[in-house]
Amino acid sequence: MPMDPHLLRTFTTVVRLGSFSAAAAELGYTQSAVSQHIAALEHDLGVPLLTRRPVSPTPPGQRLLDHAAPLLLRLDAARADVRRAATPAPARTVVAASPLAAAVAVGEVRGTLHVVPRAEVVAGVATGEYDVGFVDGVVAASDPLHLPDAVGVKAAVVAEKPLMVALPPDHPLTRRKGLRLDDLVDARWIDAPDAAVPLEDLRAAVGATRLHTATVYRGTDTAALRALVNAGHGLAVLPDGDGVPLLWPNVVHRVERLHLG
Known part of the structure; x- marks a missing residue:
């Protein structure tokens, strides 16, 4: 059955x-x-x-x-x-973006922009709640984003950026030209899955479980996340802005545009 x-x-x-x-x-x-x-x-x-x-x-x-x-x-x-x-196409475009893809999405907004968690972007485009979606993730340069299988959803790369380790201003590593993630496994980290590279993705990248969660942030405001970093609550990995370049693992931050084909 x-x-x-x-x-x-x-x-x-x-x-x-x-x-x-x-x-x-x-x-x-x-x-x-x-x-x-x-x-x-x-x-x-x-x-x-x-x-x-x-x-x-x-x-x-x-x-x-x-x-x-x-x-x-x-x-x-x-x-x-x-x-x-059976429904005419809408005159206005409803766009959804994950927090770290929102800046890229701004150019396509002709109606409403929703900033939502990554999984909701894919589901919303697949079900017609959103006309266009922008979703981000961290992958090797030659790999596609790992997105849920959704009927009719097409993806195209629209942006790629290197990753940066966000550190407090007085952190002893701020003068480094680059950092390896395996040198930071004993650091204190902020778990902010919707405002930074998810900590579980970083753990998977280095095959380690030692990335210690010092603070949990469940918001989507990257400015608030940076304030937590600057106040010494932990480190985070972000796609741009102030920070020290992440040299290893060799991954990039990618934004893909989603639409129904």
Whole structure:
């Protein structure tokens, strides 16, 4: 039997919110209906997907979660594509950009600009919420950005920049001509996934888990992030501005323009 996307959406919502009751409120179901959806999905797959106290995915549940996001995105994108075929194109352009791609997006704004997290840019373009998207990421110079598989979304490179390590003004490394990330694994870092290069990407680049999170910043304002750096709360890697060039790993900051083909 094919997997029911309604059950899959309920499952991902429960995991995201960490609560059956919160998921029920968001989806417009009763809590009993949410429990029935999860039970039906577990029965279909023959494995427990969630622990109940606290609510979190089991190892099989985590595997399902990894598949669920791209599957649901493709379904939403297909629905939007069909509707779009019968709807006249808008006169004004709605543009979305991740925070570090917003400066590049300014030239295309003819209506509204939304600055949102990276994953929301791709999903929004795929489902027709945004007409154009600009998304950034860190990759080797010859590699494409690692974007979710979304129906009909085309990507084109519009900008590439070297990366800089942002340091407090009085930091002893500020006079260096360049820095290697593996020389900074014991430094204090700011985890700011939407305003800087995500710390998990830096860890993956050096194959290290020792990049220590000293401060967490969940905003999108890069000026606020720089203020945290200057105040000594930790280091960050950014695509431009003041800082010391990152010499290794050999990666670049890329911005890609997304649209529906």
